[in-house]
Amino acid sequence: MIRVGITGGIGSGKTTVSRIFELLEVPVYYADEAARRLMNEDPLLKESIIREFGENSYGKDGLNRAYLSSFVFNDKEMLLKLNAITHPAVLRDSEDWLQKQRSAPYTLREAALIFESGIDRHLDYVIGVSAPEELRISRTMDRDGLEKEAVIKRIERQFKEDDKMSRCNFVIYNDEKKPLLPQVLKLHDYFLELSSAQVPPKIE
Numbered sequence: 106m107i108r109v110g111i112t113g114g115i116g117s118g119k120t121t122v123s124r125i126f127e128l129l130e131v132p133v134y135y136a137d138e139a140a141r142r143l144m145n146e147d148p149l150l151k152e153s154i155i156r157e158f159g160e161n162s163y164g165k166d167g168l169n170r171a172y173l174s175s176f177v178f179n180d181k182e183m184l185l186k187l188n189a190i191t192h193p194a195v196l197r198d199s200e201d202w203l204q205k206q207r208s209a210p211y212t213l214r215e216a217a218l219i220f221e222s223g224i225d226r227h228l229d230y231v232i233g234v235s236a237p238e239e240l241r242i243s244r245t246m247d248r249d250g251l252e253k254e255a256v257i258k259r260i261e262r263q264f265k266e267d268d269k270m271s272r273c274n275f276v277i278y279n280d281e282k283k284p285l286l287p288q289v290l291k292l293h294d295y296f297l298e299l300s301s302a303q304v305p306p307k308i309e
Contacts, residue, residue, distance in 0.1 A: 107211035107300050108203070108227065112219040113234035114263050115256070116241030116248070118279040122234050123215040125289045132206045134199050136216035136224075143194045144168045150194040157186060181262065192222045210300035220264060220272050232292065233273030235266065236280050 111126075113119040123133045143150050145167040154162050154173075161172050177184040199214060206212050213232075219225050236244075238260065245256045263269075270276050277288045 106203070106207060106209060107296055108214065108229045109211055109296065110214045110216065110219045110225060110228040110231040111234065112216055112231060112269065112273070113236070113279075114241060114266055114269065115217070115259050116243075116245040117234045117236045118244070118285075119215055119217075119234040122232075122277055122279065122285060122289060123213060125285060126213050126293065129289070129293050131211065131213055131293070132209050133213045133215055134202050136195050136199065136214060139198050140191050140195050141168075143198055144191065147194050147198075150191065153190045154187070157190060158183075178258075184262070188218065188222060192218075192224070196224065196227070211296040217263070220269065225272070230274040230296075231272065233270045233276045234279050235270050235276050236278070238266065240280065 111119055111123055120135070123135070127133050144154065145151070151163065154168075158173060158176055162169055173187070177187050203212060214224070214228065216222070216224060219228070219231055225231055241260070242253060242256045245251060245259070246253060249256075275292055277285065277292070279285060
C-alpha cells in the first residue's frame with residue numbers, strides 16, 4: 106500500500122480536496138479530526154495534557170478548548186508542547202487505521218502539520234494544496250467567523266507557503282481558477298498505476 110499525505114496552509118482547501126479523493130473510494134485519515142477525538146478518548150494523552158497544562162484542561166464535558174487556547178494561541182512554545190504531546194497519539198491511531206486499509210492501493214493522510222510534526226517520514230509521497238494568501242484569508246474568515254487580523258496571526262504561525270509547497274512531491278492548485286477535479290483525477294490515476302507497477306510511471 107502506498108502512503109500519501111495531503112497538506113496545506115489554513116484555508117487552502119486541503120479537506121475539500123481530500124473529500125474528492127474519498128468520492129473516488131480512497132481511504133482518508135483526517136489527522137486533525139483524530140487529534141480532537143483522541144484528546145477526549147486517549148487516557149495517556151489526557152494524562153499528559155493535564156500534567157503539562159493543569160487540571161482545568163478538562164471539564165465535565167471533556168477537553169476545555171477555551172482554556173487550552175488561552176495557552177497555545179499566544180505562546181509558540183506552548184503550542185509546540187501541545188503538538189509534541191498530541192502527535193505521537195495520532196501517529197499510533199493512524200497506524201492502527203492503516204492496518205484496516207490493507208486492501209487499498211493507496212491511502213491519504215490529511216493533516217496541516219505533516220512536515221512540522223515529522224509525519225512525512227512515515228509517508229511515501231506528500232501532496233500540497235496551494236491557494237493565494239488573500240483567498241485563504243477570506244475562506245477562513247467566512248468559515249470560522251474570524252477577523253482578518255486573527256487569520257493572519259494563524260497563518261504566521263504556520264510554515265511559509267512556498268516552503269511547505271517546495272517540500273511536497275505534488276501540488277494541487279485550489280485558486281478557484283484551475284479546476285480541482287482534473288488535478289485530483291490525474292494523481293488518482295498515477296497512484297493506482299504506481300501501486301500495480303514494478304517500474305514507477307511518469308506523471309506529466
